[in-house]
Amino acid sequence: MASKQHAINPSTRALANLESGAFIDLENEAGKLPQYDPEICPDGLIDLSGAINSLVNDVLGEEMTNFEKSYSLSEAMKYGDVMGPKGLSKAVSSFMNRHFDPARALSADDIIVTNGVTSLIDMMAFALCNPGEGTMVITPTYMMFPHDVCARSGVSLIHVDLDTIEDQFEAKDSAKVMKALSKAYSAAQKSRVTPKALLLCNPSNPCGRTYPRATVIEIAKFCGQRKMHLLSDEIYAMSTFTPCDRAATPFTSVLSIPEDPENGVFTENIHCMYGASKDFGCGGLRLGFLVTRNELLWRSVRRLVLFTWVTSFSPAFFMYFLQNEEAVDRYLSVYRERLGKQYDFTAKLLNKYSIPFGEADSGVFIFVKLTKWLDYFTDDDHSSREMKLCRHLLHEAGVFLSPGEVSCPVA
Numbered sequence: 001m002a003s004k005q006h007a008i009n010p011s012t013r014a015l016a017n018l019e020s021g022a023f024i025d026l027e028n029e030a031g032k033l034p035q036y037d038p039e040i041c042p043d044g045l046i047d048l049s050g051a052i053n054s055l056v057n058d059v060l061g062e063e064m065t066n067f068e069k070s071y072s073l074s075e076a077m078k079y080g081d082v083m084g085p086k087g088l089s090k091a092v093s094s095f096m097n098r099h100f101d102p103a104r105a106l107s108a109d110d111i112i113v114t115n116g117v118t119s120l121i122d123m124m125a126f127a128l129c130n131p132g133e134g135t136m137v138i139t140p141t142y143m144m145f146p147h148d149v150c151a152r153s154g155v156s157l158i159h160v161d162l163d164t165i166e167d168q169f170e171a172k173d174s175a176k177v178m179k180a181l182s183k184a185y186s187a188a189q190k191s192r193v194t195p196k197a198l199l200l201c202n203p204s205n206p207c208g209r210t211y212p213r214a215t216v217i218e219i220a221k222f223c224g225q226r227k228m229h230l231l232s233d234e235i236y237a238m239s240t241f242t243p244c245d246r247a248a249t250p251f252t253s254v255l256s257i258p259e260d261p262e263n264g265v266f267t268e269n270i271h272c273m274y275g276a277s278k279d280f281g282c283g284g285l286r287l288g289f290l291v292t293r294n295e296l297l298w299r300s301v302r303r304l305v306l307f308t309w310v311t312s313f314s315p316a317f318f319m320y321f322l323q324n325e326e327a328v329d330r331y332l333s334v335y336r337e338r339l340g341k342q343y344d345f346t347a348k349l350l351n352k353y354s355i356p357f358g359e360a361d362s363g364v365f366i367f368v369k370l371t372k373w374l375d376y377f378t379d380d381d382h383s384s385r386e387m388k389l390c391r392h393l394l395h396e397a398g399v400f401l402s403p404g405e406v407s408c409p410v411a
Contacts, residue, residue, distance in 0.1 A: 017151050023143055023406045026390060030400045045394070049402045051205060051364045053239070053281035055338045059331050060281060060321075067320050076313040082305050083113035084287075084315025091322035092289050096274065098325070099238065102255040104267055110291050112301055113315065114308035117235055117275040117288040118148055121199075123308065124271070124290070125153035127301050128229045134158040134193040135231075136184060138168070138177075140367070142205045142233070143406040149199065156193050160184040163408075169209040169249060174218050181222050197229040198222070203236040203251060206367050206407050208360025210240065213252040220257045224264030230254060231271045238279035238332055240362045241340035243347070248361035255291060268294040276318055278364065279335070285314040339364070367404070 009015065027049065036044035083089070089108035097106050114120045129135060131154030137145055138160045146157050161184070162168045165176045181198075188195050200219060203210045211219075223230040232254040242248045254270050272291040277283035287310060292298050322328060346366060350357050356369040370389060377388040390403045 013152075013154075017147075020146065020150075022387065023403065024147070026387070026394075026403070029391075030394055033394070036398075043398065045398050045400055047400045049400045051278060052283070053278055053335075053364050055342060055364075056281060056331060056335045059334055063321050063324075063327060063331075064317065067317050071313075071316060071320075075316065076311070078312050080310070080312035080315070082309050084310050084312075085319060087323070088113060088315040088319040091319045092274075093291075094325075095322050095328065096253075096255070096272075096291065100234075100253040100255050100272070102253070103258045104293070106255070106291060110293055110298075112290040112292070112298065112305065113310055114288045114290070114305060115286040115310050116277065116308075117233065117273050118144070119308040120273050120275075120288040120290055121145070121148040121233070122152060123301055123304050124197075124231055124273075125149045125155045126304070127297060128197045128231065129153065129155045130196075131155065132193065134188050134195045136160055136181070136188075136195050136198040136228075138162060138181075138200065140204070140206055140404070140407040142201050143402055145199065145201075146406075156188075158184055158188045158193065158195055169204070169207070169211055169215075171212040171214045174212070174215040177215055178218050178222055181219070185226065195226070195228060197231055200230065200232040200254070202232055202234060202254075203239065203362035205236065205363055206365055206402070206404075207358060208363040208365055208367060209358075210249045210251050210362045212249050213256075216252045216254060217257055220254065220265045220270060221260065221263040224260065224266070224269065227264065229269050229271065231273065233273045235273065235275050235278045236363045237274065238335070239339060239364055241336050241343060243340065243359070243361055244344045246359070246361075251362065268292075271297070276314075280318075280321075280331075282318070285318060286310065287314050287318055368401070369404075 030045060030047065030049070034041050034044040036042070036046045086108065089111040092111050093106040093108050096102065114123065125135060134156040135149050136158045139162060149155055149157050160180050162177065162180050165173050165180065167173055168177055185195055198219065202216065220230055234253055237251055237253060240248060240251050253272060255272050257265065257270060259266055271294070274289045274291070276285045276287040290301065343360060350368065358367040358369070360366055373389055374385040377385040379385050384405060386403045386405045390401060393399045393401060
């Protein structure tokens, strides 16, 4: 890299991101190590830090092969529409009408298409809040929400701490979740931060659990009563399974919540995000979908999609796949069966080696609890015990895990 002697500094807002990216730094560190390959590099790093779904690559590969027979690669070289062909939004709305049980049927006009949900979260932070206003998130939360929401928008993230609740995913604890939300809302106001939206991750990353319908409805009421937007990241909506040892909570989309004018619940203020990367293992397609019935919001973010232009190939394939409902249903059936078996297999291994973990019934991850191993390390001004444990596992054991502290930040 060139000398820094004459370099002009970036903006202060750009530099601020360097102070809040501990996991990104760890990820960059891991990326420099030889990666595991059973044949080429059997002693390489085993990366377990990301939610990558490769369980049904064979089934999806068959669909890709069939698609290629009728698709000219020269089409992929063209710009294409900024949100893909019109048929994609129609196919997405049809898929979600079948699987998300919306209270009001969706149409293609309710969909915004972007190059992934990460871009979409950044877009929505810009669209729902003014600089200095806040977006609430329930912890533990997806570790990249702080970055995706705050990196460019000037929006504050308001963490809702549920540590004192035995199980936030049980309907019996719904009232306690609401109490925690109210407490965080009031604290933000006292700090002169106005909460304008609540960002929900359901099914939850990293917990691997699904919120019961009663809790989702109460969350919608909480937002409605305070004139807040409810934005739900439902990218793991189809990644649900039934473990061998207990019943699972059915997935409830925010789109299924009926209007409740007395509590300020209107479909226009409830928005859902979905994508191709998790349930369908197509992260490389870079496709994210916003579902909103708020016309002014739709028109506003439609002006921003020039920054999130999708490729020509990705929407063409995904539209082709979604339009074949029989193929989609077959895929989901195989996926859920394999996902459940993989979870049961992993849970048995963790129990065998006495590694505590949170039981799951959705998602492609397990929240392991390595608290007792923190005693081998000490905090200092540069790194927490947990980050030191992560680096120890990274360099000494050859395993890369996501540190829990980035999902459960200390206020």
